[in-house]
Amino acid sequence: MTAPGNLKLPPQAGGGAALELKDVTHHFGGLRALSGVNFAVAPGELAGIIGPNGAGKTTVFNLITGVYKPSIGKIIFHGREITGMRSSNITELGIARTFQNIRLFKELTVLDNVRAAHYARMKVNPLEALFHSGRHRSEEKRVTEESRDLLERFGLGGSAGEISKNLPYGSQRRLEILRAAATNPSLILLDEPAAGMHPGEVEQLMSFILELKKQFSLTVLLIEHQMRLVMGMCSHIVVLDFGMVIADGGPQQVRSDAGVMKAYMGSAK
Amino acid sequence: MDFMRPAGALGKYLPVKAVVALGFMLALSIARFNLLDNYIQLVLMLIGINLILTLSLNLVNGYMGEFSVGHAGFMAAGAYVSSILSVRVLASYSPVWVFPCAVLAGGLAAGVVGLAVAVPSFKTRGDYLAIVTLAFSMIVKSVIENIDAVGGPRGFLGMDKLTTLPWVFFWTVAAVWIIRNFIYSRFGRGVLSVREDEIAADLTGVNTRNVKMLAFVVSSFFAGIAGGLYAHLIQYISPGVFDIVKSTEMLVMVYLGGVGSIAGSMIGAATYTVLLEALRPLGIWRMAVMPLLLILLMIFRPKGIMGYREARWLSPSFGRGTGKDK
Numbered sequence: 001m002t003a004p005g006n007l008k009l010p011p012q013a014g015g016g017a018a019l020e021l022k023d024v025t026h027h028f029g030g031l032r033a034l035s036g037v038n039f040a041v042a043p044g045e046l047a048g049i050i051g052p053n054g055a056g057k058t059t060v061f062n063l064i065t066g067v068y069k070p071s072i073g074k075i076i077f078h079g080r081e082i083t084g085m086r087s088s089n090i091t092e093l094g095i096a097r098t099f100q101n102i103r104l105f106k107e108l109t110v111l112d113n114v115r116a117a118h119y120a121r122m123k124v125n126p127l128e129a130l131f132h133s134g135r136h137r138s139e140e141k142r143v144t145e146e147s148r149d150l151l152e153r154f155g156l157g158g159s160a161g162e163i164s165k166n167l168p169y170g171s172q173r174r175l176e177i178l179r180a181a182a183t184n185p186s187l188i189l190l191d192e193p194a195a196g197m198h199p200g201e202v203e204q205l206m207s208f209i210l211e212l213k214k215q216f217s218l219t220v221l222l223i224e225h226q227m228r229l230v231m232g233m234c235s236h237i238v239v240l241d242f243g244m245v246i247a248d249g250g251p252q253q254v255r256s257d258a259g260v261m262k263a264y265m266g267s268a269k
Numbered sequence: 270m271d272f273m274r275p276a277g278a279l280g281k282y283l284p285v286k287a288v289v290a291l292g293f294m295l296a297l298s299i300a301r302f303n304l305l306d307n308y309i310q311l312v313l314m315l316i317g318i319n320l321i322l323t324l325s326l327n328l329v330n331g332y333m334g335e336f337s338v339g340h341a342g343f344m345a346a347g348a349y350v351s352s353i354l355s356v357r358v359l360a361s362y363s364p365v366w367v368f369p370c371a372v373l374a375g376g377l378a379a380g381v382v383g384l385a386v387a388v389p390s391f392k393t394r395g396d397y398l399a400i401v402t403l404a405f406s407m408i409v410k411s412v413i414e415n416i417d418a419v420g421g422p423r424g425f426l427g428m429d430k431l432t433t434l435p436w437v438f439f440w441t442v443a444a445v446w447i448i449r450n451f452i453y454s455r456f457g458r459g460v461l462s463v464r465e466d467e468i469a470a471d472l473t474g475v476n477t478r479n480v481k482m483l484a485f486v487v488s489s490f491f492a493g494i495a496g497g498l499y500a501h502l503i504q505y506i507s508p509g510v511f512d513i514v515k516s517t518e519m520l521v522m523v524y525l526g527g528v529g530s531i532a533g534s535m536i537g538a539a540t541y542t543v544l545l546e547a548l549r550p551l552g553i554w555r556m557a558v559m560p561l562l563l564i565l566l567m568i569f570r571p572k573g574i575m576g577y578r579e580a581r582w583l584s585p586s587f588g589r590g591t592g593k594d595k
Contacts (some may be wrong), residue, residue, distance in 0.1 A: 066471075091472055091474040105465035106466075112458060117473040119458065122455045128455035130487070131447070137366060224451075
C-alpha cells in the first residue's frame with residue numbers, strides 16, 4: 001500500500017462522525033431485529049459492539065455494508081448517506097468487513113484473496129483485460145507487489161502461494177482481515193475476530209489489529225464476545241440487547257451500567 | 270503443479286508462441302496438401318469446435334460456479350446468423366472475407382443474446398440460471414422452428430464448406446488465449462471470487478453483477494463462434510441439432526476434463542470427441558454412453574480430471590524467468 005491514508009473520502013464539512021446510525025430499525029418478516037438504533041463512531045476510534053446472543057450485532061454490520069437495507073432509518077458514512085447502496089459500492093467508498101464465520105475465497109491462493117480485493121481500484125477495462133494490454137500488465141504488477149507487500153508486513157508472506165482453505169485457523173482469520181484491509185478502507189468492521197481463539201492467540205490478534213489500525217489510519221468497529229479484548233482495546237463501547245442500544249460510552253461507564261449488568265447477569269443485584 | 274513439471278521444462282526450450290506458429294503451419298499444410306485423411310481432418314476440426322464450446326461453458330459453470338444448461342442456444346444463434354450472412358447477405362463477396370466476418374458476426378450476435386439472457390437472470394441470486402438457460406434454449410429452438418424464412422424445422426443449408434483446419438486452429442487458439450487472459454485478470458479474479466462466495470465478493474468491492482454479465486457475454490460469444498464454424502463445416506443446420514442433447518454434450522466435456530481449468534477443457538473436448546467417434550459401431554447406443562459417463566463422473570470425480578488445476582504453460586508468468594506467480 002503506497003498511501004495507506006484514505007484519499008477518496010475527505011472528511012466532509014459538518015460531518016464529524018466517521019459512521020452514524022440514525023434511528024435504524026430492521027424487521028425480518030414479523031421479527032423486529034433492531035429498533036431505533038442510534039450511535040456514532042468518531043474517525044480514528046476503536047469502537048466495539050457487545051451484547052448477548054441474538055441482540056442484533058451482526059444485523060448492524062449487515063445493514064452498514066448493504067447486505068440488508070434497513071426498514072427505517074439512515075446510515076451515514078463521513079457525512080454521506082449510504083442507506084440502501086449496493087454492497088460493492090459501499091466497500092468502494094471505504095467500509096470493509098470480515099465475517100463471524102470466516103468467508104475466504106477458499107479455493108483461491110492467499111495472494112489471490114488479497115488481489116481480488118483490489119478489484120474496485122484497478123483501472124483496467126474489459127477489452128484491456130481480454131487482450132492483456134500494457135495497462136493490464138502494469139496494473140497486475142502493481143497490485144501483485146502491493147498484495148505481496150501487505151502479506152509480508154503482516155506475517156503471511158510465506159504462505160502467499162498456498163490455497164487459503166489449507167491455512168491454519170488463526171491465519172485464515174488474519175487473511176480475512178488483510179483482505180478487508182486491501183480494499184483500502186477508512187472504516188473496518190470486524191465480526192468476532194477472536195472467535196474460537198485461545199488466550200495466547202487473542203493477545204497476538206489484538207496487536208495485529210492495533211498495528212493494522214495504525215498503518216492504515218483506520219477507524220475500527222468490532223463485535224466481540226471476549227470481554228478482555230473489548231475492554232482492553234475499545235475506547236468506545238455500544239451495548240445492544242434485544243435490538244436496542246442499552247448503553248453507549250467508555251469501558252468504565254459501560255462496565256458499571258445497571259442495564260448492562262441486568263442484560264448479562266439477569267438482575268441488577 | 271508437480272505432475273506438469275516435465276511439460277514446464279520442455280516449455281523452456283519450446284516457447285508457447287513457437288508451438289502455436291508451428292501448429293498453424295502444420296494445419297495450413299495439412300489442409301493445403303491433404304496430408305491427412307479427410308475423416309481425420311473432420312475429427313480434428315470437431316475437436317477444435319468442441320474445445321471452443323467447452324471453454325465457453327467452463328467459464329460459466331466451472332470458473333463462475335453458475336450452472337448453464339442452455340449453451341446450445343447460443344451456438345444456434347451463432348450458427349444461424351453466420352449462415353444467413355454467408356448465404357444470403359455476403360454471398361457475392363470473396364469467401365476469403367465472407368467467412369471470418371460471418372463467423373465473427375455470429376459470435377457477436379450470440380454475445381448480444383447472452384447479454385439479453387444475463388440481464389434478467391442475474392437480477393436474482395442463486396441457482397435460477399439453470400432454469401433460465403434451459404427455458405432460453407427451448408425458446409431459441411421453437412423460434413427457429415417457426416421462422417419459415419430460415420427453413421423452420423427442416424433446417425438451413427447452402428453454406429459452402431468454408432471451415433478449414435487452419436481456421437479452426439485460429440479460432441481455437443484465439444478462444445484459449447482470450448479466455449485465459451480473462452481468467453488471469455481483474456475480472457477473472459472477480460469471477461472466481463463470485464464462485465467461492467458471492468456475498469464476500471460483493472463486500473470486497475467486486476461488482477458481482479457486472480463481472481457475471483461480462484463472463485456470460487464472453488462465454489456466449491465463443492459459443493456463437495463455435496456455432497458459425499460448425500455450420501460451415503457440416504453445411505447443414507437445423508433446430509434439432511441445437512437441442513438439450515448438444516448442451517448435455519458440452520456439460521459432459523466440461524465435467525470430464527475438469528471444471529475451472531483450460532487444460533482440462535482441452536482434455537475433455539479431445540477425449541469426448543474421439544470417444545464418440547470410436548464408438549460409432551455401437552450405433553444409436555453410443556448416445557447412452559454420454560449420460561452414463563456423466564453419472565459416473567459425478568460419482569467418482571465430480572470436479573473432472575483437472576478440476577481447479579491448470580497446466581503451468583497457460584499461466585501468464587510462464588516463460589518469464591521467475592517462478593513467481595505474477
